[in-house]
Amino acid sequence: MTKPIVTPWEVKGEIDYSKIIKEFGTQPIDDQLLKRIKKHTKELHPYLKRKIFFSHRDMDKVLDAYEKKKKFYLYTGRAPSGPVHIGHLIPWLMTKWLQDKFKVNLLFQIPDEEKFLFKENLTLEESQKWAYENILDIIAIGFDPKKTKIFLDTEYSGTMYKYACKVGKKITFSTAKATFGFTNSTNLGALFYTCMQSVPAFLPSIYEKKPTMCLIPHAIDQDPHFRVTRDVAKALNYPKPAALHCRFLPGLQGLDNQGKMSSSVQSSAIYTTDTPEEVKKKVMKYAFSGGRATIEEHRNFGGNPEVDISYQWLTFFEEDDKKLEKIYKDYKSGKLLSGELKQILVDKLNKFLAVHQKEREKAKNKVKMFMVRD
């Protein structure tokens, strides 16, 4: 097994999430914090109960502010370079839940320049085309149009660039090199990009002329950006943004092959626009199984849900704890066969995607309600 890599540009290998907490210097989401969240939300989202969101920075301070009737807002994003797969939805679903429970505003950044700057062969125009495709998936999640602003960096740079310069003045090449692993061959646009990702973490503090807490739900690989943002926030006298970090939805082919689902590996991903037949075919063909070599062995010794991708995915998509527990037990005991488990997942995903695809279709008429530009 190769050493796992977790950076904004690459996630590879079998990831030890408790190690990441130590290495990145974040805080685990513990039962005490969950209890405190539940006090306000009445119930807990399965992603919190199941520690799919496993780590945070300053979530306690967000609650401090909230309990003192001070406003906070949400910020998350999507760098477009291809279709949205179901792994991308995890932080968005959490963000939607937080918006509903706390009735807060959301800034949704689409950094359409990011992947263009980091991928040799991607044009800005391709990235922008994907941006508008991806926005349909974002809107389909059900964010409150009155409380949500979605923007493309290249359409909002009249607003952001000057603040990005203020951020940029506070970050040296050395820091960027140490944080992101940049080299002398990194291009100037890629170097500057992190400044643009920082800006939405301050914008409401700037516009409302008072410190406004920002909470960023995101996958853990983006933490280096916000680590820098937090240092800069201090230097610029804005509140440090807080964050909630989620694990990656593993790729279809298993936990040890690759750390997260990848848009560019067809056989690893279920896209939000896949048909029920495609979903079934991919799961049946590619989903790494924790089952035994023969049915007989499986019945006798049971399967291993810890490595079984179908089971692992159900922890992200089956909201009912009891159902999930039964599946776990039945699979482990050998009562549930791998093919049967796969079929449960297929049904679950297709049910989820049927709703998503309907909303995605409706979203085509809602784009203007959500978008802001200079």
Add this chain to the structure above:
Amino acid sequence: MTKPIVTPWEVKGEIDYSKIIKEFGTQPIDDQLLKRIKKHTKELHPYLKRKIFFSHRDMDKVLDAYEKKKKFYLYTGRAPSGPVHIGHLIPWLMTKWLQDKFKVNLLFQIPDEEKFLFKENLTLEESQKWAYENILDIIAIGFDPKKTKIFLDTEYSGTMYKYACKVGKKITFSTAKATFGFTNSTNLGALFYTCMQSVPAFLPSIYEKKPTMCLIPHAIDQDPHFRVTRDVAKALNYPKPAALHCRFLPGLQGLDNQGKMSSSVQSSAIYTTDTPEEVKKKVMKYAFSGGRATIEEHRNFGGNPEVDISYQWLTFFEEDDKKLEKIYKDYKSGKLLSGELKQILVDKLNKFLAVHQKEREKAKNKVKMFMVRD
């Protein structure tokens, strides 16, 4: 004498302009080129005749295009961090002359973020305040409001940022390091800045959807930026911008103390808003003299116009060749005393500034005519 330094951030020492041509790889403006320009302009600006504009890149290609009835346009700029001094006006006066003679458009960039990013203690707000002060001096030059667009980078970044990203993707940190002498301590905003300076060299080619030649009159210290711009232009399939390079107006205290007038050294600069009394006082007190120690010696052996700042400045401000020649001869022969020469300069400058200040006052009502923003 220390080795002279000529970079966009620093100009120091006694500058050998023919050496610069070799080092930077530009072309001297020779009599053949002047003859070709004169064919179209009928007369030559004193800055051309006197080789104050001494070097160029691809001016012959601009004339090729012009002679084939193809459009070209002018681009120049001003990075604000303080008041405008008379040295800043040299490229602008040339630009105005070129606009009049060739009847061409002009993009005038005010990179209000540049000095903010490169100067530790300058705020963006201070730089922006100076931008609007400096714009009055630019308008006072007399550019054609129908053919001139002035913009601040922070007010035009909605237009420029995406193209700056396209430029940025083509420049590695290594290249920027080698070109500008950046180090690991350089900040990310400063690193990206050159991309924003490149964009106006392509904008009309983008908007008019056909290759449009750009001619940039500027002081030679900015050449590193445009050297990079020219490489990038090729990579992005835009015409390489051409350039006309001028010498620096030396500071009052002489040629060997500092290469160019500095806004931050009070005793080296005449500001465009100086009163006639201030001009007189500064010239009389600080202008480095090529005269002899005593009047008697001066009468006998004559002065040295080559090092005399008053004479040198008159080569920039006395348009009449015959008058200038007489001053040269009279000073060299000892007929003209240093005090008298200084008085000639004082009168010339105050006459020039009286007109400039009147136009500068009128400019306050013209700002909207010239400015563009996103």
